[in-house]
Amino acid sequence: MDSFCDLEVDVNGEAVFMVDKKRISSFSGRLSHLFGKSASSGSSFKVIFHDFPGGAETFELVARFCYNNGSIEISPTNLSFLHSAAYFMEMSRSVSGTENLIELTEKSLEEISYWTWSDLLLALKQNQNQNMPEDVKTASVVQKCLDTLVGRLAVASETSPCPSTSSPESFGFRISCDSRSTESLKTSCSRANWWFEDLSVLNQNLVELAVKNMVSRKLDHGMIGRFLLHYQKLKFISAQSDEKCRIIEMVVSNLCSLDHWSVSFKNLMGLLRILLNLNVSKCTRSRLEGIIGLRMDEATLDSLLVPSPHGMNYLYDVNLVLRLLKSFLGGGLPKVSNDRIIRVSHLLDSYLAEVAPDPCLKPSKFIALATALPDSSRDSYDEMYHAMDMYLEVHTDLTEEETFNICSALNYEKLSAEACVHLSKNAKFPSSSTVQALLSQQTKLKSLLHDANNPKSCSSSPGTGGGARSRKDESSQQIVLYAGKFDVMTENENIRAHLQGMQCRVTELEKVCQKMQTQVAKMMRSKSSNNMNPRSLPRFCS
Template identity: 55%
Template sequence: MEALCDLQVDVNGEETFMVNKRIISSYSGRLGKLFSKSSCSTRNLKVIFNDFPGGAESFELMCRFCYNNGKIEITPLNTTLLSCAANFMEMSNSISGSDNLIEQTEKSLEEIRHWTWSELMVALRQCQNYFPVANKSGLLERCLDSVTVRLALASEPSPSPSTSSSDYSGVRFSCDTKSTESLKSSFSRATWWFEDLLITDESLLKMMVGSMIKQKLEHGTISKFLFFYQKSKFHTSVPHEKSKIMETVVDLLCSLEPSSIPCKSLFGILRVALGLSISKGCRNKLEIMIGSQMDQATLDNLLVPSPQGTNSLYDTNLVLRLVKAFLKEGTCGVPEVQLKKVANLMDLYIAEVAPDPCLKASKFLALAMVLPDFARDSFDDMYHAVDMYLEVHAGLSEEEKIKMCRALNYRKLSAKACKHLSENSKFPSKIITQALNSQQFKLKSLIRVSSNTSSIASSPCSCSDNIKKDEVGEQIVLYAGDLNLSTDNVRLRAQLQGMQSRVMELEKLCRKMQTQMTKVLRSRVSSSHKSRSLPRLCS
C-alpha cells in the first residue's frame, strides 16, 4: 500500500510539510522533472525550498488545491499568492481535466478592475514580496497598471450621479478602511493615495512611476508624490538606505517634465542630499534640474552652508555649478528675461557673500564673472559688492585689487556710482582713471547721438525720432551734472564739464526742433481734416 505522506518539503526554513509525492508532483511540473531525474529510493525523500514565494502560507494553499482535485476558492486576497506559487511550481498540468492553477489565477486576474483599492494594495505588497516570480510572470505589471489606471481615472472630474456602478467599477474604492466622509474628501484631494503607496520599495517605485507616466498621470502630481515619498521614507531609514532612496527619487524626477517640478522642492532635497553619500552622477542630475530653473530661485535657496572642512560661510562652488548648468541648458540661447533674473539673483548673492573674510578673491571673481556681460544692464550692485569685498579684505595687494575690478563694466555704471568710485580710496588710482576714461567715452558717444539729431530733424517724418533724441539729451545732462570728480582727475573733470556744456546746447536745440516739428505735425493734421470734409464725387 502506498504511503500517504512520503515526501518532506522544507519551505524557506519556516515549516516542513509531509505530503504525498504522487499527488503533488502530478500537478507540479517542477517536482515532476525533479523526481524523474532522481535515482533515490521512494522513501524518506526531502525537498528544500529556500525561495518559495509566499512561504509556508502559499505552499499550504497550493497543497489544498492539489489534494482537492484541482479546486480551490480564489479571491483577490489570495490570487497573488496562488499565482506566484503556481508559476514557481510550474503548475500548468491538471490530471482532473479541469483548468490548472495558473489558468484559474489568470481568470481571477481578469476581474482585477473590480477589486477594491485595499485589495489592490494587498496584491501590490505581495507582488513586491515575491518580486522575481511576480515580475517574470507578468503579474506585477498587471497589478501596477490596474493601480495607475485607477489613479488616472480618479484624478478626472467625478462622474455624474447617473453613471452606473458597472461602468464606474474601475474606480471603486474600498470602504473597509475609510469612512464615507473621509472617502468624499479623498476625491477632492489629488494626494489621497500618497500614503498608501509608501509600501513600495525603490525597485517597485521605479516601475510604479513608469506606469504612471504611461497612463499619462499629471507630472506635477507625480513629482509631489516623489517628494512626499522621500520625506516620509527618511523618517525610518538608516543612512545607506537614505542614499539609495535619494538616488532613486532623483532618477525618477529626471524622467518628468522639468516645468512640473517645483524649484523650491528641488533645493529642499538638494540640502538633504548634500549630507548623504550619494553618487556623483546623482548629484550632477539634481544640479542640472535646479540649474534649468535657476531663474525661479531665491536668495535663501542659494545660501547653502559650505561643506565641512572648508572655512567659507557658504557653498560658493555649488552656486557656480548651478549657474553653469543654467547657461548650459540654454545652449540655443537663454531668454533675456530669464538671464536678467539670474543676474539680479547673483548680484544679491554676491553682496551676501562678499563680507565673508574667508572667501578667496578667485572665488569672488568667478561668481562675479560667471554670467556674460550683457546679462546686466547696470553694474552698480556689482560695484558695491566689490567695494564691500575690498573693505573686508583690506590686505589685498594693488595688483590683486586691480584683478578684482575685472568684474566691473565701467560703461554700465551710473553717474552716482561713478562719482562714488572716483572718491573711493579703496580702489587703485589706475582703476579710477580707467573708469573715468570709460565714462568720458560714453558721454562722447551720447553727444554724437544727439548731434545726429540736427542732421535728420529737417525731415517732417522724423518727429518721433527727435523726441527720443531729446530724451537722450536730458539723460546726458542729468548724467554729467551728477559727476563731481576728485582733484586727482582735474583734466578729465574739465573735459567732462566742457562736454556737459555742449550737451546742454544740444538739448536746447532738440527742444526747439521738437516745438517746430509739433507745429508742422498739427498743421498737417488740420489740413488733412479739411480735405476729408470735402464731398466725394459720384462714381
C-alpha cells in the same frame, strides 16, 4: 484515502514539511521527474528548496491543493504566490479530470480587471512584504495589478475632473485596504489626490513601476510630481539614513522623466536641501541640480542661500550656485531669453552682495560668481561694484594681483556717474581701476558732445522743442556731474581741462538751441494768425 508521509521537504530553511510523495508528485512535474519510478516506492526522500516562491506559506498552499484533489481558493493575497509556485513546481498535471494549478492561476489573472481597488493594493502589498524572487511570473502579476490600478486613475482623471466623482467609489471599489476613519476617507475623496495615501503603502520598486505606468498613460505630470514629493515626505518619517538615500534617488529619477516645469521651484529647492544632507550619489544630485538650474530665473535670494557643506568654513554653498548657473547656461545663450538672463543677473548681483562680507570666501570663488554670466546680461554694473566694495573692505589681506583680478570683472562703461564718483574716492580699488573709469567716462562725454553738435538732437518740430531742451538740460547736468567727479582727480589735469572746455561748449550750444526754439515759437504764432501751410515753415532743428 489513506496516505502516509514519506517525503521531507525543506522550504527555504523556513520550515520542514512531511508529505505524501506520490500525491505531490502526481500534480508536480518537477518532483515526478526528480523521483522517476521511485515516486511509487515506499522509500523516504528529502528535498531541499532554497528559492521556493513565497516561502513556506506558499508551499503549504500547494500541498493543500494536492491533498484537496486540485481544489483551492485563489484570492488577491495568494494569487501571485500560487502562480509562481505552480510554474516552479511544473504543476501542469491534472488528476481525475480536475484543472491543474497553472490553469487555475492563469484564469484568475484574467479576472484581475474586475478586482476591487482594495484587492489590487492587497495583492501588491503581499508581493512586496513576502520578498518574492523577481521572476517573470511574479512580475506579470504585479504588472497586471499596476496596469489595472493606474488605468482606473487615468479613467477617473479623464471622465470627471470633479473630486467627488474622481474617487474609487465611482467604480464600485473601496478606497484603501488600510483601516482609516470614515471622516478621513471622506476628506480623502474630496481631494484630487485621494489616491496619494493608498499608493504610499507600496515600496520604492513598485512606486517606480507605477509612476512609469502613469507617464505612459499621460496622467498629469503635475499630479505625479506632487505624489512623488508626498511619498518622500511620508516615508522619511520612519526611514533610516540609507533608506532615505534610496527613496530620494528614486524620487529624483522619476522627476527627471516628467516635464521640468511640473513641480514648483520651491519644492525642488526643498528637495535639494534635503538631498545635500544625505550621502546620495553624485549622479542623483547632478540630475536634480540640472532641473533646478534650467529654472534659475524663478529663484529668490533666500532660496540660493544654502549653508555650506559640513566641514567647509565658508558661510554659503557658493559652488552650488555656480553649478546651477552652469546648468542655466548649459543650453547656450540663444536658447535662453534675454528677460530670463536679466532676471538671473539681478539675482546674482544680490547674491554677490550677500556673500561678499564672508571672510572665508576665497577670491577665486568671488571672481567665478562675478564672471559667471556674460557681459550682455547686465545693463549696469553698479550692484556688482558695491558687492566688490564690500568684499575688498572685509578682505584686506588680498595681494595686488588678486585685487586686480577681482576688479577686472567690472565693465567700467556700464557704471553710472555716481558709481564712478564713488570709485574715484575709493582707496580700496587700485589706481588702474580709476584710470579705466576715467577713460570710459571720457568716451561717454565724447558721445554726449557728438549728440549735442548733431542738429537732430534738437526738436524736429515746434511741438517737441520742450522735450529737446529737457534732454539737453539732462545732458548738461550729467557733464557737470562728470566734471565734478574729475575735479577730485588731481593726477589727471589734462582730462579735467578737457572736460571744462566741453562743458563750455555744451553751454554755448544750449544758448543757440534756446534762440532757435524762440524763433520757432514766433513763427508758430505767425502761422496761426496768417493760416500759413505748416509745410512752408523752415526746419531749424531736424
